Amino acid sequence: MEILLIGGVATAMALIFSAWLMTFTRWYPIPGLDGTYDFATLIRAHVDFALMSLFNFSFYGAAMGGGIELPVIACWCVAIGGFTNPSIFVVAALDENFWDKMIWKVLSGISFLITTTGFVWISYTFVQHYLSV
Secondary structure, eight states: OTHHHHHHHHHHHHHHHHHHHHHHHHHSOOTTTTTOSOHHHHHHHHHHHHHHHHHHHHHHHHHHHHTOOOOHHHHHHHHHHHHHHHHHHHHHHHOTTGGGOHHHHHHHHHHHHHHHHHHHHHHHHHHHHHHHO
16 A cells, blocks of 8 residues: 555655746756746646645545555556656647647556546545445
């Protein structure tokens, strides 16, 4: 279950990094990034990193507080998907032809599938615990 803590920290650090990146590229010209990326899509990544960080920490905290042992594979799915989903938005912000490339469509689908598996499995575990009490 501790992988949720690592996932939460990783997404929180990416959140801070994306905030600084967007701020600095607005204030200072950085070769290669000055006006060459889709700011709105990077904002989507930033918000998604925040949400995924909160989900990782919340699942861990709820499980620990409730004495619930979450399935390790489900925790890995949330941690991996929680980082890769927003990262896809970062790539999309930097590559103007992102949505036309099959590789990104496939990787996006895999990432969403992994994330969905983790979220559904953990949610099921919480409901199962509630019903057994």
